[in-house]
Amino acid sequence: MAAITVHGLTKRFGDVLAVDRLSFQVDEGTVAGFLGPNGAGKTTTLRMLLGLVAPTSGTATVAGRRYRDLPDPARRVGAVLEASGFHPGRSARDHLRIQATAAGLPQARVDQVLEQTGLAAAARRRVGGFSLGMRQRLGLAAALLGDPEVLILDEPANGLDPEGVHWLRGLVRGLAADGRTVLVSSHLLAEVAQTVDQVVIIDKGRLVTQAAMAELTAGADRTVRVRTPQPEALRDLLVARGATVSVDGPGQLSVGGVTAEQVGQAAAAGGVVLHEMRFERSNLEDVFLELTGGKGDPS
Amino acid sequence: MTSLVHAELLKLWTTRTARIVLVLAAAGTAALTVVVLTLAGRPGQPALGDDALRQLVGVPNGPLTVAALILGILGMAGEFRHGTATPTFLVTPVRGRVVAAKLAASALAGLAVALVATAVVLAIALPWLPAKGVQVPLADPGLAARVGGLAAAVGLSGVLGTGLGALFRNQFAALVAGLLLWQGGIEDLVVGTLGRPGLGRWLPQGATAALTAPGDTTLAMWAGALVLAAYGLTLAVTGGRLVVSRDLT
Numbered sequence: 001m002a003a004i005t006v007h008g009l010t011k012r013f014g015d016v017l018a019v020d021r022l023s024f025q026v027d028e029g030t031v032a033g034f035l036g037p038n039g040a041g042k043t044t045t046l047r048m049l050l051g052l053v054a055p056t057s058g059t060a061t062v063a064g065r066r067y068r069d070l071p072d073p074a075r076r077v078g079a080v081l082e083a084s085g086f087h088p089g090r091s092a093r094d095h096l097r098i099q100a101t102a103a104g105l106p107q108a109r110v111d112q113v114l115e116q117t118g119l120a121a122a123a124r125r126r127v128g129g130f131s132l133g134m135r136q137r138l139g140l141a142a143a144l145l146g147d148p149e150v151l152i153l154d155e156p157a158n159g160l161d162p163e164g165v166h167w168l169r170g171l172v173r174g175l176a177a178d179g180r181t182v183l184v185s186s187h188l189l190a191e192v193a194q195t196v197d198q199v200v201i202i203d204k205g206r207l208v209t210q211a212a213m214a215e216l217t218a219g220a221d222r223t224v225r226v227r228t229p230q231p232e233a234l235r236d237l238l239v240a241r242g243a244t245v246s247v248d249g250p251g252q253l254s255v256g257g258v259t260a261e262q263v264g265q266a267a268a269a270g271g272v273v274l275h276e277m278r279f280e281r282s283n284l285e286d287v288f289l290e291l292t293g294g295k296g297d298p299s
Numbered sequence: 300m301t302s303l304v305h306a307e308l309l310k311l312w313t314t315r316t317a318r319i320v321l322v323l324a325a326a327g328t329a330a331l332t333v334v335v336l337t338l339a340g341r342p343g344q345p346a347l348g349d350d351a352l353r354q355l356v357g358v359p360n361g362p363l364t365v366a367a368l369i370l371g372i373l374g375m376a377g378e379f380r381h382g383t384a385t386p387t388f389l390v391t392p393v394r395g396r397v398v399a400a401k402l403a404a405s406a407l408a409g410l411a412v413a414l415v416a417t418a419v420v421l422a423i424a425l426p427w428l429p430a431k432g433v434q435v436p437l438a439d440p441g442l443a444a445r446v447g448g449l450a451a452a453v454g455l456s457g458v459l460g461t462g463l464g465a466l467f468r469n470q471f472a473a474l475v476a477g478l479l480l481w482q483g484g485i486e487d488l489v490v491g492t493l494g495r496p497g498l499g500r501w502l503p504q505g506a507t508a509a510l511t512a513p514g515d516t517t518l519a520m521w522a523g524a525l526v527l528a529a530y531g532l533t534l535a536v537t538g539g540r541l542v543v544s545r546d547l548t
Contacts, residue, residue, distance in 0.1 A: 013548075044548070051392040052385060052547040068392035079389055085382020087314055094313040095386075102306035102390045142386055 003028045003150050003181035004049065008058035011044050011205075018044045020205035021058065026183055026198075028149075031176045033196035033213075034185040037292050041205035042185045043082060046154050050079055062150055074103035078143030079152040080136070088128030092119055092138050095127060099142050113141040118167070132159025140171070151175060153184040157191050169195050189288040203292040224255040224263050227276035237270040238263065251275075303396060307404030311374055320373075321412060324366035328359035328416040332423045339431070347433045355424050356445045359416050360511035363449070364456040367409035368477050371460020374401050374408075375538075376470040384547055398465060398539040402531075405457030413453040417446050444520065448510035451524045456481075458531035459503070465538025468545075503530050 004026040011019040019041040026032040036042050047053040049060040051067035062070060062077055070076050086095055096110040114120045117137040122130070127138065136159055143151060153172075157165050172195050175182055186192045189199070199216060201208040209216075228234050231253055235245045243258040255263055260279040267274050311317045335358055340346040375398075378384040391397050428435050436442075460477060467473035479485055481503050490499040499505040500518050508514075509523025517523065 047546075047548065050389060052388060054544075054546060070392075073392055074390050077389075081385055081389075085385060087310075087377070087381045087383055089315045090313050094309070098306050098309045098313065099386060099390055101309055102303055102387070104302050 001028050002026065002064075003030070004032075004060075004062055004152075004183055005064070006045065006049065006058075006060045009045065009048060009055055009060050010057045011041075011048060011053065012056045018205055019048070019055075022202060022205065022207055023058075024200045024207060024210045026181060026200075028181055029176075029179045030198060031172065031182045031184070031196045033189070033192040033199040034183055034202075035189055035192070035199055035288065036185075036187065036202040036208075038187050040187075040202050040292070042187075042202065043154055044205075045202070046079070046081065046152055046183075046185060049152065050077070050081070052081075072103075072146070074099070074105065074146035074148070076146070076148050077150045077152060078146060078148040079154075080139040080143050080156050081154045082158065086127040086130075086135065086138060089126055091124050091126055092130070092134075092141070093123040095138065096142060096145060100145055103146055105145055109145050109147070113144045116144060117141040117171075133161055133164045136160055136164070136168075140168075149180050151180060151182045151184075153182065155185055155187070157186065157188075165191070201288070201291055208291045223280045224258070224260045225276075225278050225280050226253045226255060226263060226267075226274060227251055228253070228267070228272055228274050230272050233270060234267060234272045234274075237266045237272065241266055300396065300400065303391060303400035304403045304407070307374065307400045308407065311370060311404065311408055314373075314377075316373060317370055320366050320369055321415070324359075324363055324412055325415055325419055327362040328419045329423060331359045331362070332420050336424065336427050336431070347428065347431055349434060349436065350441065351428055351433050352421075352424060352435055352437075353439065353442050353445045355420050356417055356442065357449055357511040359420070360449055360452060360507065363412055363416050363453045364481075364507055365478070367405070367412055367453045367456035368460040368463075368481060369474065370408050370412075371401075371405035371457040371462075372464040372470065372473045372477055373460075374405055375461045375464025375542075376468055376473045377464075379468045380470040388547060394543045395539060398461075398535065398542055401461050402458055402535055405461045406454040407457075409454035409457035410450050413446075413450040416453075417449065445511075448513065448520050448523075451520075452507045452510040452527065455524065455527040455531050456507070458528070459534060462531050462534025462536075462538050465542045466534055467538075468542065501526060503527060506530070 002025040007023050009019055009022045022045060034042055044053060048055045049062065049067065067073060093110060093114065096113065097107065100107055100110050114123045117140050119134065119137050119141060122134060136156060140156065157168055160168060172182055172184065184192055196213055198212045200210045226234065228251055231247065231251050235253060238245050238255055238258065241258060241262065244256040246254045248254050260277060263277060332355060335355060338344045378387055387397055388394055425435060463473045463477045467476060486499060486502045486504045490496060500509065500516060506518065506523040506526040509517040510520055513520055518526065
């Protein structure tokens with residue numbers, strides 16, 4: 001059954017179409033990566049899913065219901081959002097006490113999640129003095145308060161140091177091992193590649209692809225780079241065999257859609273000299289950039 | 300709903316600003332009481348009569364209503380200032396319930412401020428008045444009415460503050476508007492410009508006066524309370540609709 005269903009979701013802010021007829025679903029017990037370059041509409045989508053932003057049209061539901069219609073939302077869904085704030089003058093513990101009180105959760109959960117997120121020692125310090133990484137941990141602690149079966153994490157690795165990223169991966173894996181559903185957004189595929197079962201990739205508010213991680217990896221391994229003094233001849237031979245060929249530089253070709261063996265056979269059959277041939281495991285990030293129009297917008 | 304109001308009271312109590320406002324209100328009350336008691340009976344100042352305690356209880360209404368107004372504004376607009384509106388509405392996605400809880404919490408906070416201030420006034424005045432030769436009739440029903448009036452005025456100021464905070468959602472704008480409109484003498488200006496002195500008692504300051512210093516020119520206490528509550532609820536409903544409908548990006 002689908003834990004999260006997004007159907008025809010659209011959001012327009014004035015002239016800007018932030019999310020454009022987006023549809024995807026995340027099955028129960030799955031860890032899904034929600035990917036796209038900065039500005040692709042990830043945060044807006046997640047905020048619509050959580051009832052913080054009203055969709056222009058379409059629906060976004062958790063366990064078949066709109067977020068605001070969920071009974072006891074804190075026990076069903078835990079969310080960490082980027083712009084989610086903390087009062088700088090309040091201690092981490094007080095922030096969580098308030099959340100637990102409003103949600104009708106036992107106060108004992110406060111100390112449990114502080115422990116779970118490694119914040120127990122800083123619990124009584126004012127959040128104003130917290131590093132970005134500590135704030136992310138506090139956000140996670142708040143999301144875990146209700147022990148929810150669905151977690152929605154918006155760029156949770158932002159601001160974490162390498163050790164923190166490692167910790168986060170372990171945490172997400174642990175949550176997944178409990179059978180929870182996790183939707184985690186990122187603008188870096190590599191950041192979530194090791195943790196997720198499937199990916200939903202969006203760009204300019206639209207769905208680019210929804211695929212199992214395994215499929216995406218398979219698609220990533222099909223480039224053969226060739227150096228030859230006869231690039232035109234080789235290109236014609238390969239194109240005739242259905243390969244896609246692009247010229248990388250003088251005498252250098254990038255061949256897609258065929259295996260290295262097939263390139264070698266084509267060259268031998270046509271009497272083309274090869275100076276170099278390498279099967280390139282183009283990395284996931286390239287696939288991602290290719291899928292999303294690939295400028296690697298640093299903004 | 301009780302747990303939401305409890306959470307809102309916790310929010311107030313766990314910020315330093317709120318505690319500073321409370322301490323300032325108590326200190327201001329003490330200072331005003333001392334000044335009034337010291338000056339009473341000196342040349343040009345009215346002497347203390349049998350109703351001295353009644354008068355004294357209402358004296359700090361200015362700073363107290365401002366304190367409650369500020370607490371109400373901070374409680375509502377502060378959620379947007381610090382981005383805590385996101386976690387708040389994640390826990391309680393039906394936002395109207397949050398606004399209602401804030402109204403209740405700020406009214407309760409106002410009541411608490413008024414009662415603490417009354418205790419401060421009594422603590423100073425009870426030992427002092429006999430020394431000035433004034434009998435202190437504690438069983439005075441008029442005194443109880445004054446304390447009730449002050450508590451209502453301060454509590455309703457909290458409601459007004461919450462409404463302003465919801466309307467502006469920008470802490471600074473709400474604070475400026477609140478202080479200007481309710482405490483900045485704008486009402487006197489309006490009344491003076493229009494040349495309609497009778498109008499003043501229907502304005503927020505005038506309605507507050509009906510509760511804290513009732514007299515011939517003010518509304519009856521109950522009417523003052525109703526007028527003040529009407530201002531507060533109108534603001535809260537108008538602002539609340541904005542809080543409910545706006546996207547939280």
